[in-house]
Amino acid sequence: EHARLDALKGQQGRTADGLRVELAANIGSPAEVPGALNAGAEGVGLYRTEFLFLGRDDLPGEDEQYRAYRAVLEGMAGRPVIIRTLDIGGDKALPALGLPHEENPFLGFRAIRLCLARPDLFRVQLRALLRASVHGQLRVMFPMIATVQEFLDARAHLDAARAELTAEGVPVAADIPVGMMVEIPAAAALSEQFARHADFFSVGSNDLIGYAMAADRMNERVANLYQPLNPAVLTLIALTCQGAARHGKWVGVCGEMAGDPLALPLLVGLGVTELSMSAPALLPRREQVLNLNAAQARELAAQALTLSHAAEVEAAVRAAYPDLT
Ligand code: PEP
Numbered sequence: 183e184h185a186r187l188d189a190l191k192g193q194q195g196r197t198a199d200g201l202r203v204e205l206a207a208n209i210g211s212p213a214e215v216p217g218a219l220n221a222g223a224e225g226v227g228l229y230r231t232e233f234l235f236l237g238r239d240d241l242p243g244e245d246e247q248y249r250a251y252r253a254v255l256e257g258m259a260g261r262p263v264i265i266r267t268l269d270i271g272g273d274k275a276l277p278a279l280g281l282p283h284e285e286n287p288f289l290g291f292r293a294i295r296l297c298l299a300r301p302d303l304f305r306v307q308l309r310a311l312l313r314a315s316v317h318g319q320l321r322v323m324f325p326m327i328a329t330v331q332e333f334l335d336a337r338a339h340l341d342a343a344r345a346e347l348t349a350e351g352v353p354v355a356a357d358i359p360v361g362m363m364v365e366i367p368a369a370a371a372l373s374e375q376f377a378r379h380a381d382f383f384s385v386g387s388n389d390l391i392g393y394a395m396a397a398d399r400m401n402e403r404v405a406n407l408y409q410p411l412n413p414a415v416l417t418l419i420a421l422t423c424q425g426a427a428r429h430g431k432w433v434g435v436c437g438e439m440a441g442d443p444l445a446l447p448l449l450v451g452l453g454v455t456e457l458s459m460s461a462p463a464l465l466p467r468r469e470q471v472l473n474l475n476a477a478q479a480r481e482l483a484a485q486a487l488t489l490s491h492a493a494e495v496e497a498a499v500r501a502a503y504p505d506l507t
């Protein structure tokens with residue numbers, strides 16, 4: 183099996199009937215780049231930059247951040263790299279910011295909300311990203327976007343940082359796609375409006391499922407409600423894809439669902455064309471994509487959207503693909 187999967191490393195993700203599905207890696211630091219490449223990653227679909235900020239008492243400065251982003255871009259050697267801006271708060275505390283305790287951190291002051299309120303912090307990261315952009319194929323992604331205004335405000339900060347650097351004579355790549363995570367149901371519901379502005383979407387299924395079902399999977403008393411295959415979750419992903427398609431934008435998934443063999447045919451069938459996952463899942467999922475018929479997957483996804491129960495969706499997937507484990 184190892185040799186069989188190894189042979190797939192150099193291949194692009196493409197379904198048996200020719201639909202391109204990019205298979206990318208989730209990473210948390212530059213040190214993970216060799217492992218991602220060794221697993222055949224076609225790009226980085228999610229670089230979680232918060233790991234630069236965690237486990238220390240101070241904040242990483244512009245140069246330190248620049249070096250990390252540049253290392254990832256250079257390491258990926260021209261392959262696309264999606265770098266997500268700081269997603270802190272919620273379950274990820276940042277002592278250096280001295281933020282007050284919140285009753286409901288998952289509904290609180292986190293990620294883009296924090297960055298928009300702290301331009302001093304945000305601008306440092308954006309400048310570092312833009313400086314690194316000349317060293318590879320950078321795509322910037324904003325986390326936890328709930329409103330169109332947040333996306334516009336975040337992008338305005340990016341534009342302002344670019345103008346600043348240009349005035350300083352610092353080179354910045356001309357074309358940097360700017361996208362957003364879809365992990366709040368409001369963003370999925372309004373995807374058509376978001377897609378007028380965002381260059382791409384990446385579904386953060388970990389949070390999207392939690393917010394859609396109002397269930398924390400770490401809480402064992404409600405974890406049964408955390409249902410990736412619930413038709414309500416699939417409907418939100420379908421809406422995301424439909425809104426994106428109307429404006430010619432693409433949709434990826436970078437939560438755990440992207441690496442789940444049961445979810446894969448559904449995601450591709452709903453219109454997802456990029457899957458970003460932890461490195462060990464890449465080769466098995468590539469094999470699955472190569473054997474998949476996208477037309478059949480679309481039929482299955484359409485059927486799934488009509489079902490009532492996650493268990494029915496799972497049964498439908500298993501019936502269509504009896505070899506799935
Ligand atoms: C997600 O929510 O699915 C996601 C990828 O973001 P994180 O897991 O870092 O919250």
Ligand code: MG
Pocket residue numbers: 365386388389
């Ligand atoms: Mg998330």
